[in-house]
Amino acid sequence: MKAQIITIGDEILIGQIVDTNSTFISKELIRIGIEVSKIVSIGDSKNQILLSLKEAQDNYDIVILTGGLGPTNDDITKDAFCDFFNDELVHNPEILIHIEKLFEKFVDNPINELNRAQAFLPSKAKLIPNLYGTAAGMSIKEKNTLFISLPGVPYEMKSMMTDFIIPQIKTEYKCPVIINKTLITYGKGESYIAKKLKNFESNIPLNFKLAYLPNLGRVRLRLSAKGDNKSVLEEKMDELIFKLYKILGKIIIGYETLNPIESEIGKKLIHFNQTLGISESLTGGLLSSRFTTFSGASKYFKGSVVAYDTSIKENILGIQRDTIKKYSVVSSQVANEMAIKTKKILGCDYSISTTGNAGPNKGDSNELIGKIFISIATPKDVKSFEFNFGKNREKNIKKTVNKALELLFSELLTRD
């Protein structure tokens, strides 16, 4: 089973938006055993769409397209479908009723002929309903390739994938089982790990694959496997993972959870009936937002203080001016005091604090750029951790956020 994704829109090609649609679709497909072999982004050009449809038909079983279904002149996917499938547009009353309802509820201008034109689909196409927008999706199966066309607006596309496409594909296709497990290692480069794993790699079964994903101080090792029998695959996977643990030892700091680490942290905190608060300096709100993105965060997340300016550290968190003077604002002492005060003023059980110089310029401290402290306070104690991630601002902020999440998660794991 070979699948391809085609995202359509000039805005992708000029870098005006990041193509997160294909990431979402890939993830959804791999869950049901379908690997995406290629992702292609093209412009709003009929010629480009036609060429891509041809390539897709020759090489793939399933093709998912996003974009180009709106009511305006630059939306040409339906037109290209008609050309490619030698088809014509026919009116679909079901879509029109839906569009009229949406207009009644949310739009304060009257429905016009461009909206009404959205109620047309190629005659060979099956309708895929779009509950959140006026652009209907469509699917056509021809010469053993299933073509699925969805709107480019992410939240519309997402619900259509989850509610309609995935269930449809699961019923219509016999998909293989694909499983993945990703180990996170810390502190050593990929060359060091690869050398240690030379023997392991040459003895890995043919249906297993090992990949190295280095980024921001960690190397993630992804083992993936494909087969027919899930339990057989999982048994072999466990065996290989056990071997990896034996070979790499303590540089493995854990699994990459299927869910993001912040939602795993949330689950643990809810399980322990404990709450979390944060005070962040260089990470400037990003660490907090990693938690609040998920629904249900309010069950354990109290809030945070983004103590960007030193005055906030003093006035809101109540860090002693003497501590700052004596040790500098970038120090384990200040990080620890931030974490302790956060617990107190926000009334939470666990807290994280971050302070450091993200660069490129020095802030309210003479400490080196890249010098960073993270503290984790638990109901029992507080620990600080020092890092130096180099001179790149983006890297410093993101690495600090990832590291803070890992540190808290490890802390919670020891509580089990």
Add this chain to the structure above:
Amino acid sequence: MKAQIITIGDEILIGQIVDTNSTFISKELIRIGIEVSKIVSIGDSKNQILLSLKEAQDNYDIVILTGGLGPTNDDITKDAFCDFFNDELVHNPEILIHIEKLFEKFVDNPINELNRAQAFLPSKAKLIPNLYGTAAGMSIKEKNTLFISLPGVPYEMKSMMTDFIIPQIKTEYKCPVIINKTLITYGKGESYIAKKLKNFESNIPLNFKLAYLPNLGRVRLRLSAKGDNKSVLEEKMDELIFKLYKILGKIIIGYETLNPIESEIGKKLIHFNQTLGISESLTGGLLSSRFTTFSGASKYFKGSVVAYDTSIKENILGIQRDTIKKYSVVSSQVANEMAIKTKKILGCDYSISTTGNAGPNKGDSNELIGKIFISIATPKDVKSFEFNFGKNREKNIKKTVNKALELLFSELLTRD
């Protein structure tokens, strides 16, 4: 001049990472007049890389590849280059010296043969130095196509693009001028706008293109133009933009700035010598992080309170319990009080506050899911704005962040 981007890595195809590399590269290229016609993501497979190189050579003048340059077995770009260009790897002492230096400075395990192997390049390739990592980049020009291969680690790739590739392309190629201007409209759908612009669109010059980008309550209208003479293009662009203003009137709320809106806000605040603070509820730190991502934020950004739990609104911000009881935590009264108190406790001149039910479940309020209030406090007054963005959590959070930025920016514009 036709350009293509090829990003290599199984992690993209299984949705483990979002391909932000191609967004960055597209943006950098369009700045110097080069349009990317196609972006392709493929797996760590030599066969796929070879097929893509062939397609690229047949169709494009410039091809930029990222990924597959690491020291491990799944890194096969150099190998594929040797096959494709009928070439072989030769040792490059300059790279080895660089790798040795990096190891001395940052790595606590000894350099091994896999690292040393990274010091080899195809004999036809020109070295592109990687200041931040061990994976050197390379370029080969053959049959009028320039192939550039860069590592997949974003911050390494970015500095190589900015420092080496862009200057090189600018000297070697005569690029056309491409200019873009994006107007932001609010409150009307794209079909409404398209109907109003029917005449405008049919009279647009051939080297101009209009695109509609609907998302999260706004429709952005992007006018792009290509030509040889920048000032001629800009004059025509201004003329067309003036026409758009005349036709669409007050639904246009501004330009999309070339720089992100948050850095435009920063510039204004620094210019006025004023500071900003935030208190955020449903946006949970995301709004603050939009500012703190940029270096120089410390010049105007004091900090924020993420008042996620109602207790934080009371205890840290000092919102009256009575106000919350009387009006509910999702109300213009609470939003206004949050903004006023934020100014006071953080000691800043401007503040933004957000409160609302992001969904999917109701929080500490019986207000409808999707009901959201944003307040903007200035040195003179405070104003609240009410929105209802529907039931999708992701949409509610992101729309609130965008809206809050727009509201503050408009407020600052009136100060000029």
